[in-house]
Amino acid sequence: MAITMAGLNVAYALLLAGFTAIAIYVQVTSSTLSFPLSTGTTVLTIILPLLAAVNFFGTDLLKRTLPRRASASLTLQLYLPVVLQLIQGVLTVVLATLTAEGLEPVDCILEGNWSRLYRAKDDRALERIQDTFNCCGLRSIVDRTAPRGECKNIYKDRHDSCLSPWHASMQRSAGLDFAVALAVGIFQLVQLALFTVRSSKGGWASKRYGRTIQSIGSGPSDRLLGDGTANDDDDDDEDTSPEGNNGTSGTHHDYGTTEGGPRVQPSNLGDSSEENTWRS
Template identity: 25%
Template sequence: MAKFNRRQLITGFSALYLAALTAIAAYALHQTNFYSLPIPNVLSALTVALPPLAGIALESIISFQHQLVSKGKLQTSKVFQAVNVTFLIYETVLATLAGTHIAPLGGLWCPLHDKWQEMRTSRDAKSIQRIQDAFNCCGFNGPKDMAWPFPDKKHGADTCMVRFERDIGCLEPWRTTERKIAIMLLIVPVAVFLWKVALFLAPGFDAPWLPSAIRLPNDNTEEETRPRPAITYHDLEDNADEDSLRGEVNRLNKDSNLATHVEGGRIRPSPLIQETENNMWSRD
């Protein structure tokens, strides 16, 4: 079985993650058009484009920087910073615009009313019928409020209510659907931003070219493999409060005095041995 390195696994997971976000945004775009929601198509379309654009741009920059590093040209890329700031603005704008279709609930009434009135004025029977059939309702704010079939010589304002036996307006379920779709459109830019943060902070993501403001300190594996200096080692072991150099000098002096004392005791003969040697010489 083929083995994949860490970067390949991260790239594969990122591709699946961004594809899922693209699918969510595409579904939101489809639902926006299906229910004729007052959410601009340009907002939905830009949200659909965000995940693949972010993935392609970031992967291209990472590959380019790794090529520079392999050539010994380690540097923080100004292009990376510019692209990152651009996407941050992009994501913020999308999230803000999507948020305007979520709350407050009272503020959603006017856009929905204007949209329904626009469809009523343009005689867009197909769109209004689709909404009424989807939510089993009639009219906008009530079963007789701009409902389809439109009033004429053969149909009254209550035709929809009588024919389909519906007694509720479409405002509430239509507004709830708008909020759900807007939440999807909000999730996508937020999720893309979190993906980038997680990518930079992922263990083993080797990117020494990242700006220091967003780069975590490297793992301590390199530092742990290096031989620890004796002074630092003793400081950690003894938890000395004094200066490291002074403490080490004091320890060395103590060791030197101890060695001198031991050596002097070993060389100097004891009094008993000295007396025995003197007696032997006197006998001779």
């Protein structure tokens, strides 16, 4: 079981690392190609898998590292995981909503972004877009090109405008961010479900408590019957001596005679006139 859990932990860590790499790729692509995607959204998408890793692995680490009897440590162990789970859940919903907006048709937004770059004479940003998709201009090969009006003359092999491939690339990037947010949200739900199942079954504490209960009465003199009464079989199996076959008890109690010494006699009981049966 330990090997299985270790394998699951490794697989989960690799998945989160993959999600983080995808989010970083989207951030770099968005910055390079001047997508009208919020930088805050793409950066938070990078943070989301890292927060999920902290929630998944940090809780156990917190329990192992903090002193168990300190009141501040107990407060952290109780409330910090809950707060982090709430933050992750809210962030997942917000990012899924924001990235889903990038999947809708946004030609007008892209055109506004291109116009802003053209008015700012940011030819470097426009040329990065044109070079990436081997195109010129936005809606036609002569529409607001960079360098101004020279793209068609410089690049004779370019016959397509940039709006369609630029739009498709932006939608793909937004879709990747949306997939990251959705996948992290699903993993969080699975994690909470597994935690609920472990809690309902009692977890390690319940197993330890069960082992403690089973160990009660495990000693040779403390055996218990199913109804909780003591086992008296040992009392019936006492060793008997040969005299025990003649009707005497197998366990002989000698109340105090010593060989060659005086016999110890109790004082007279009852009427003093009765003869002592313990006469020497």
